[in-house]
Amino acid sequence: MDxxxxxxxxxxxxxxxQRPGKRLPxxxxxxxxxxxxxxxxxxxxxxxxxxxxxxxxLFHASRGALDSSIGLALTLSLLTAGLFAALAQEQVxxxxxxxxxxxxxxxxxxxxxxxxxxxxxxxxxxxxxxxMEHNSFFTLYWILTGFHFLHVxxxxxxxxxxxxxxxxxSQAGDDAVLESGVxxxxxVDLIWVLLFxxxxxxN
Amino acid sequence: MATSPALxxxxxxLVLLSxxxxxxxxxxxxxxxxxxxxxxxxxxxxxxxxxxxxLRHAPRLxxxxxxxxxxxxxxLVLLSxxxxxxx
Numbered sequence: 001m002d003x004x005x006x007x008x009x010x011x012x013x014x015x016x017x018q019r020p021g022k023r024l025p026x027x028x029x030x031x032x033x034x035x036x037x038x039x040x041x042x043x044x045x046x047x048x049x050x051x052x053x054x055x056x057x058l059f060h061a062s063r064g065a066l067d068s069s070i071g072l073a074l075t076l077s078l079l080t081a082g083l084f085a086a087l088a089q090e091q092v093x094x095x096x097x098x099x100x101x102x103x104x105x106x107x108x109x110x111x112x113x114x115x116x117x118x119x120x121x122x123x124x125x126x127x128x129x130x131x132m133e134h135n136s137f138f139t140l141y142w143i144l145t146g147f148h149f150l151h152v153x154x155x156x157x158x159x160x161x162x163x164x165x166x167x168x169x170s171q172a173g174d175d176a177v178l179e180s181g182v183x184x185x186x187x188v189d190l191i192w193v194l195l196f197x198x199x200x201x202x203n
Numbered sequence: 204m205a206t207s208p209a210l211x212x213x214x215x216x217l218v219l220l221s222x223x224x225x226x227x228x229x230x231x232x233x234x235x236x237x238x239x240x241x242x243x244x245x246x247x248x249x250x251x252x253x254x255x256x257x258l259r260h261a262p263r264l265x266x267x268x269x270x271x272x273x274x275x276x277x278x279l280v281l282l283s284x285x286x287x288x289x290x
Contacts, residue, residue, distance in 0.1 A: 022263075023261065024261045025257045060232075079218065189251050
């Protein structure tokens with residue numbers, strides 16, 4: 001298909017998915033990817049909840065090895081990185097790409113607090129012998145939080161790439177690539193919002 | 204589309220709900236408290252979806268899917284806690 005035909009097809013797709021007054025930010029492909037990711041995490045979260053229902057005493061005792069204040073610090077670092085990413089998106093819309101790049105760098109720095117805290121928590125648990133094979137709580141803890149941790153690392157790579165991209169460009173307006181990258185980060189936040197109380201808080 | 208002050212208000216709401224849920228969790232156990240903690244999580248999910256992800260003005264289907272996800276998962280978690288009492 002030539003470039004003209006592709007452009008017409010993309011315009012048609014926009015008509016289908018963006019009714020007057022309604023706009024879906026980012027690429028449609030990113031939204032399908034987000035739905036797939038949310039489905040996988042939903043299965044993992046529900047598995048954790050069901051396992052907890054079968055062994056409440058074991059889950060209660062095992063949760064005692066986790067520090068909910070660390071969980072809160074992890075939450076705040078993810079949400080603050082999300083704020084910086086959302087602010088960066090706004091700056092791009094206003095044509096301030098350099099500012100956006102700085103805000104994405106700030107998001108990256110705050111997200112690295114999450115990585116540092118999570119690694120120290122993992123190290124602490126391993127030091128106590130609470131590895132993946134210790135019991136069913138820790139099996140699910142390592143799978144659930146480890147899988148989420150990998151998503152955070154990928155999100156940080158995306159934020160870093162977006163920051164470089166912002167520093168290299170200067171035009172204003174909506175940027176579907178930036179929106180999609182930032183949406184990925186917000187998805188990571190959204191998953192943590194349910195994962196955090198389930199793993200650290202609920203008894 | 205959300206502006207900087209709106210985004211900061213969203214973030215403040217997220218921080219407050221996060222602190223509140225930890226405080227509630229430290230208060231003790233019970234289905235009512237668990238429900239309150241999950242309600243706080245739903246509030247946070249709504250702030251992220253509508254505030255940070257700009258879904259307030261998105262097509263209803265996508266907004267519904269994103270807001271429905273925490274509702275369904277949170278509901279299933281609460282159901283598992285309720286069933287736990289019967290085991």
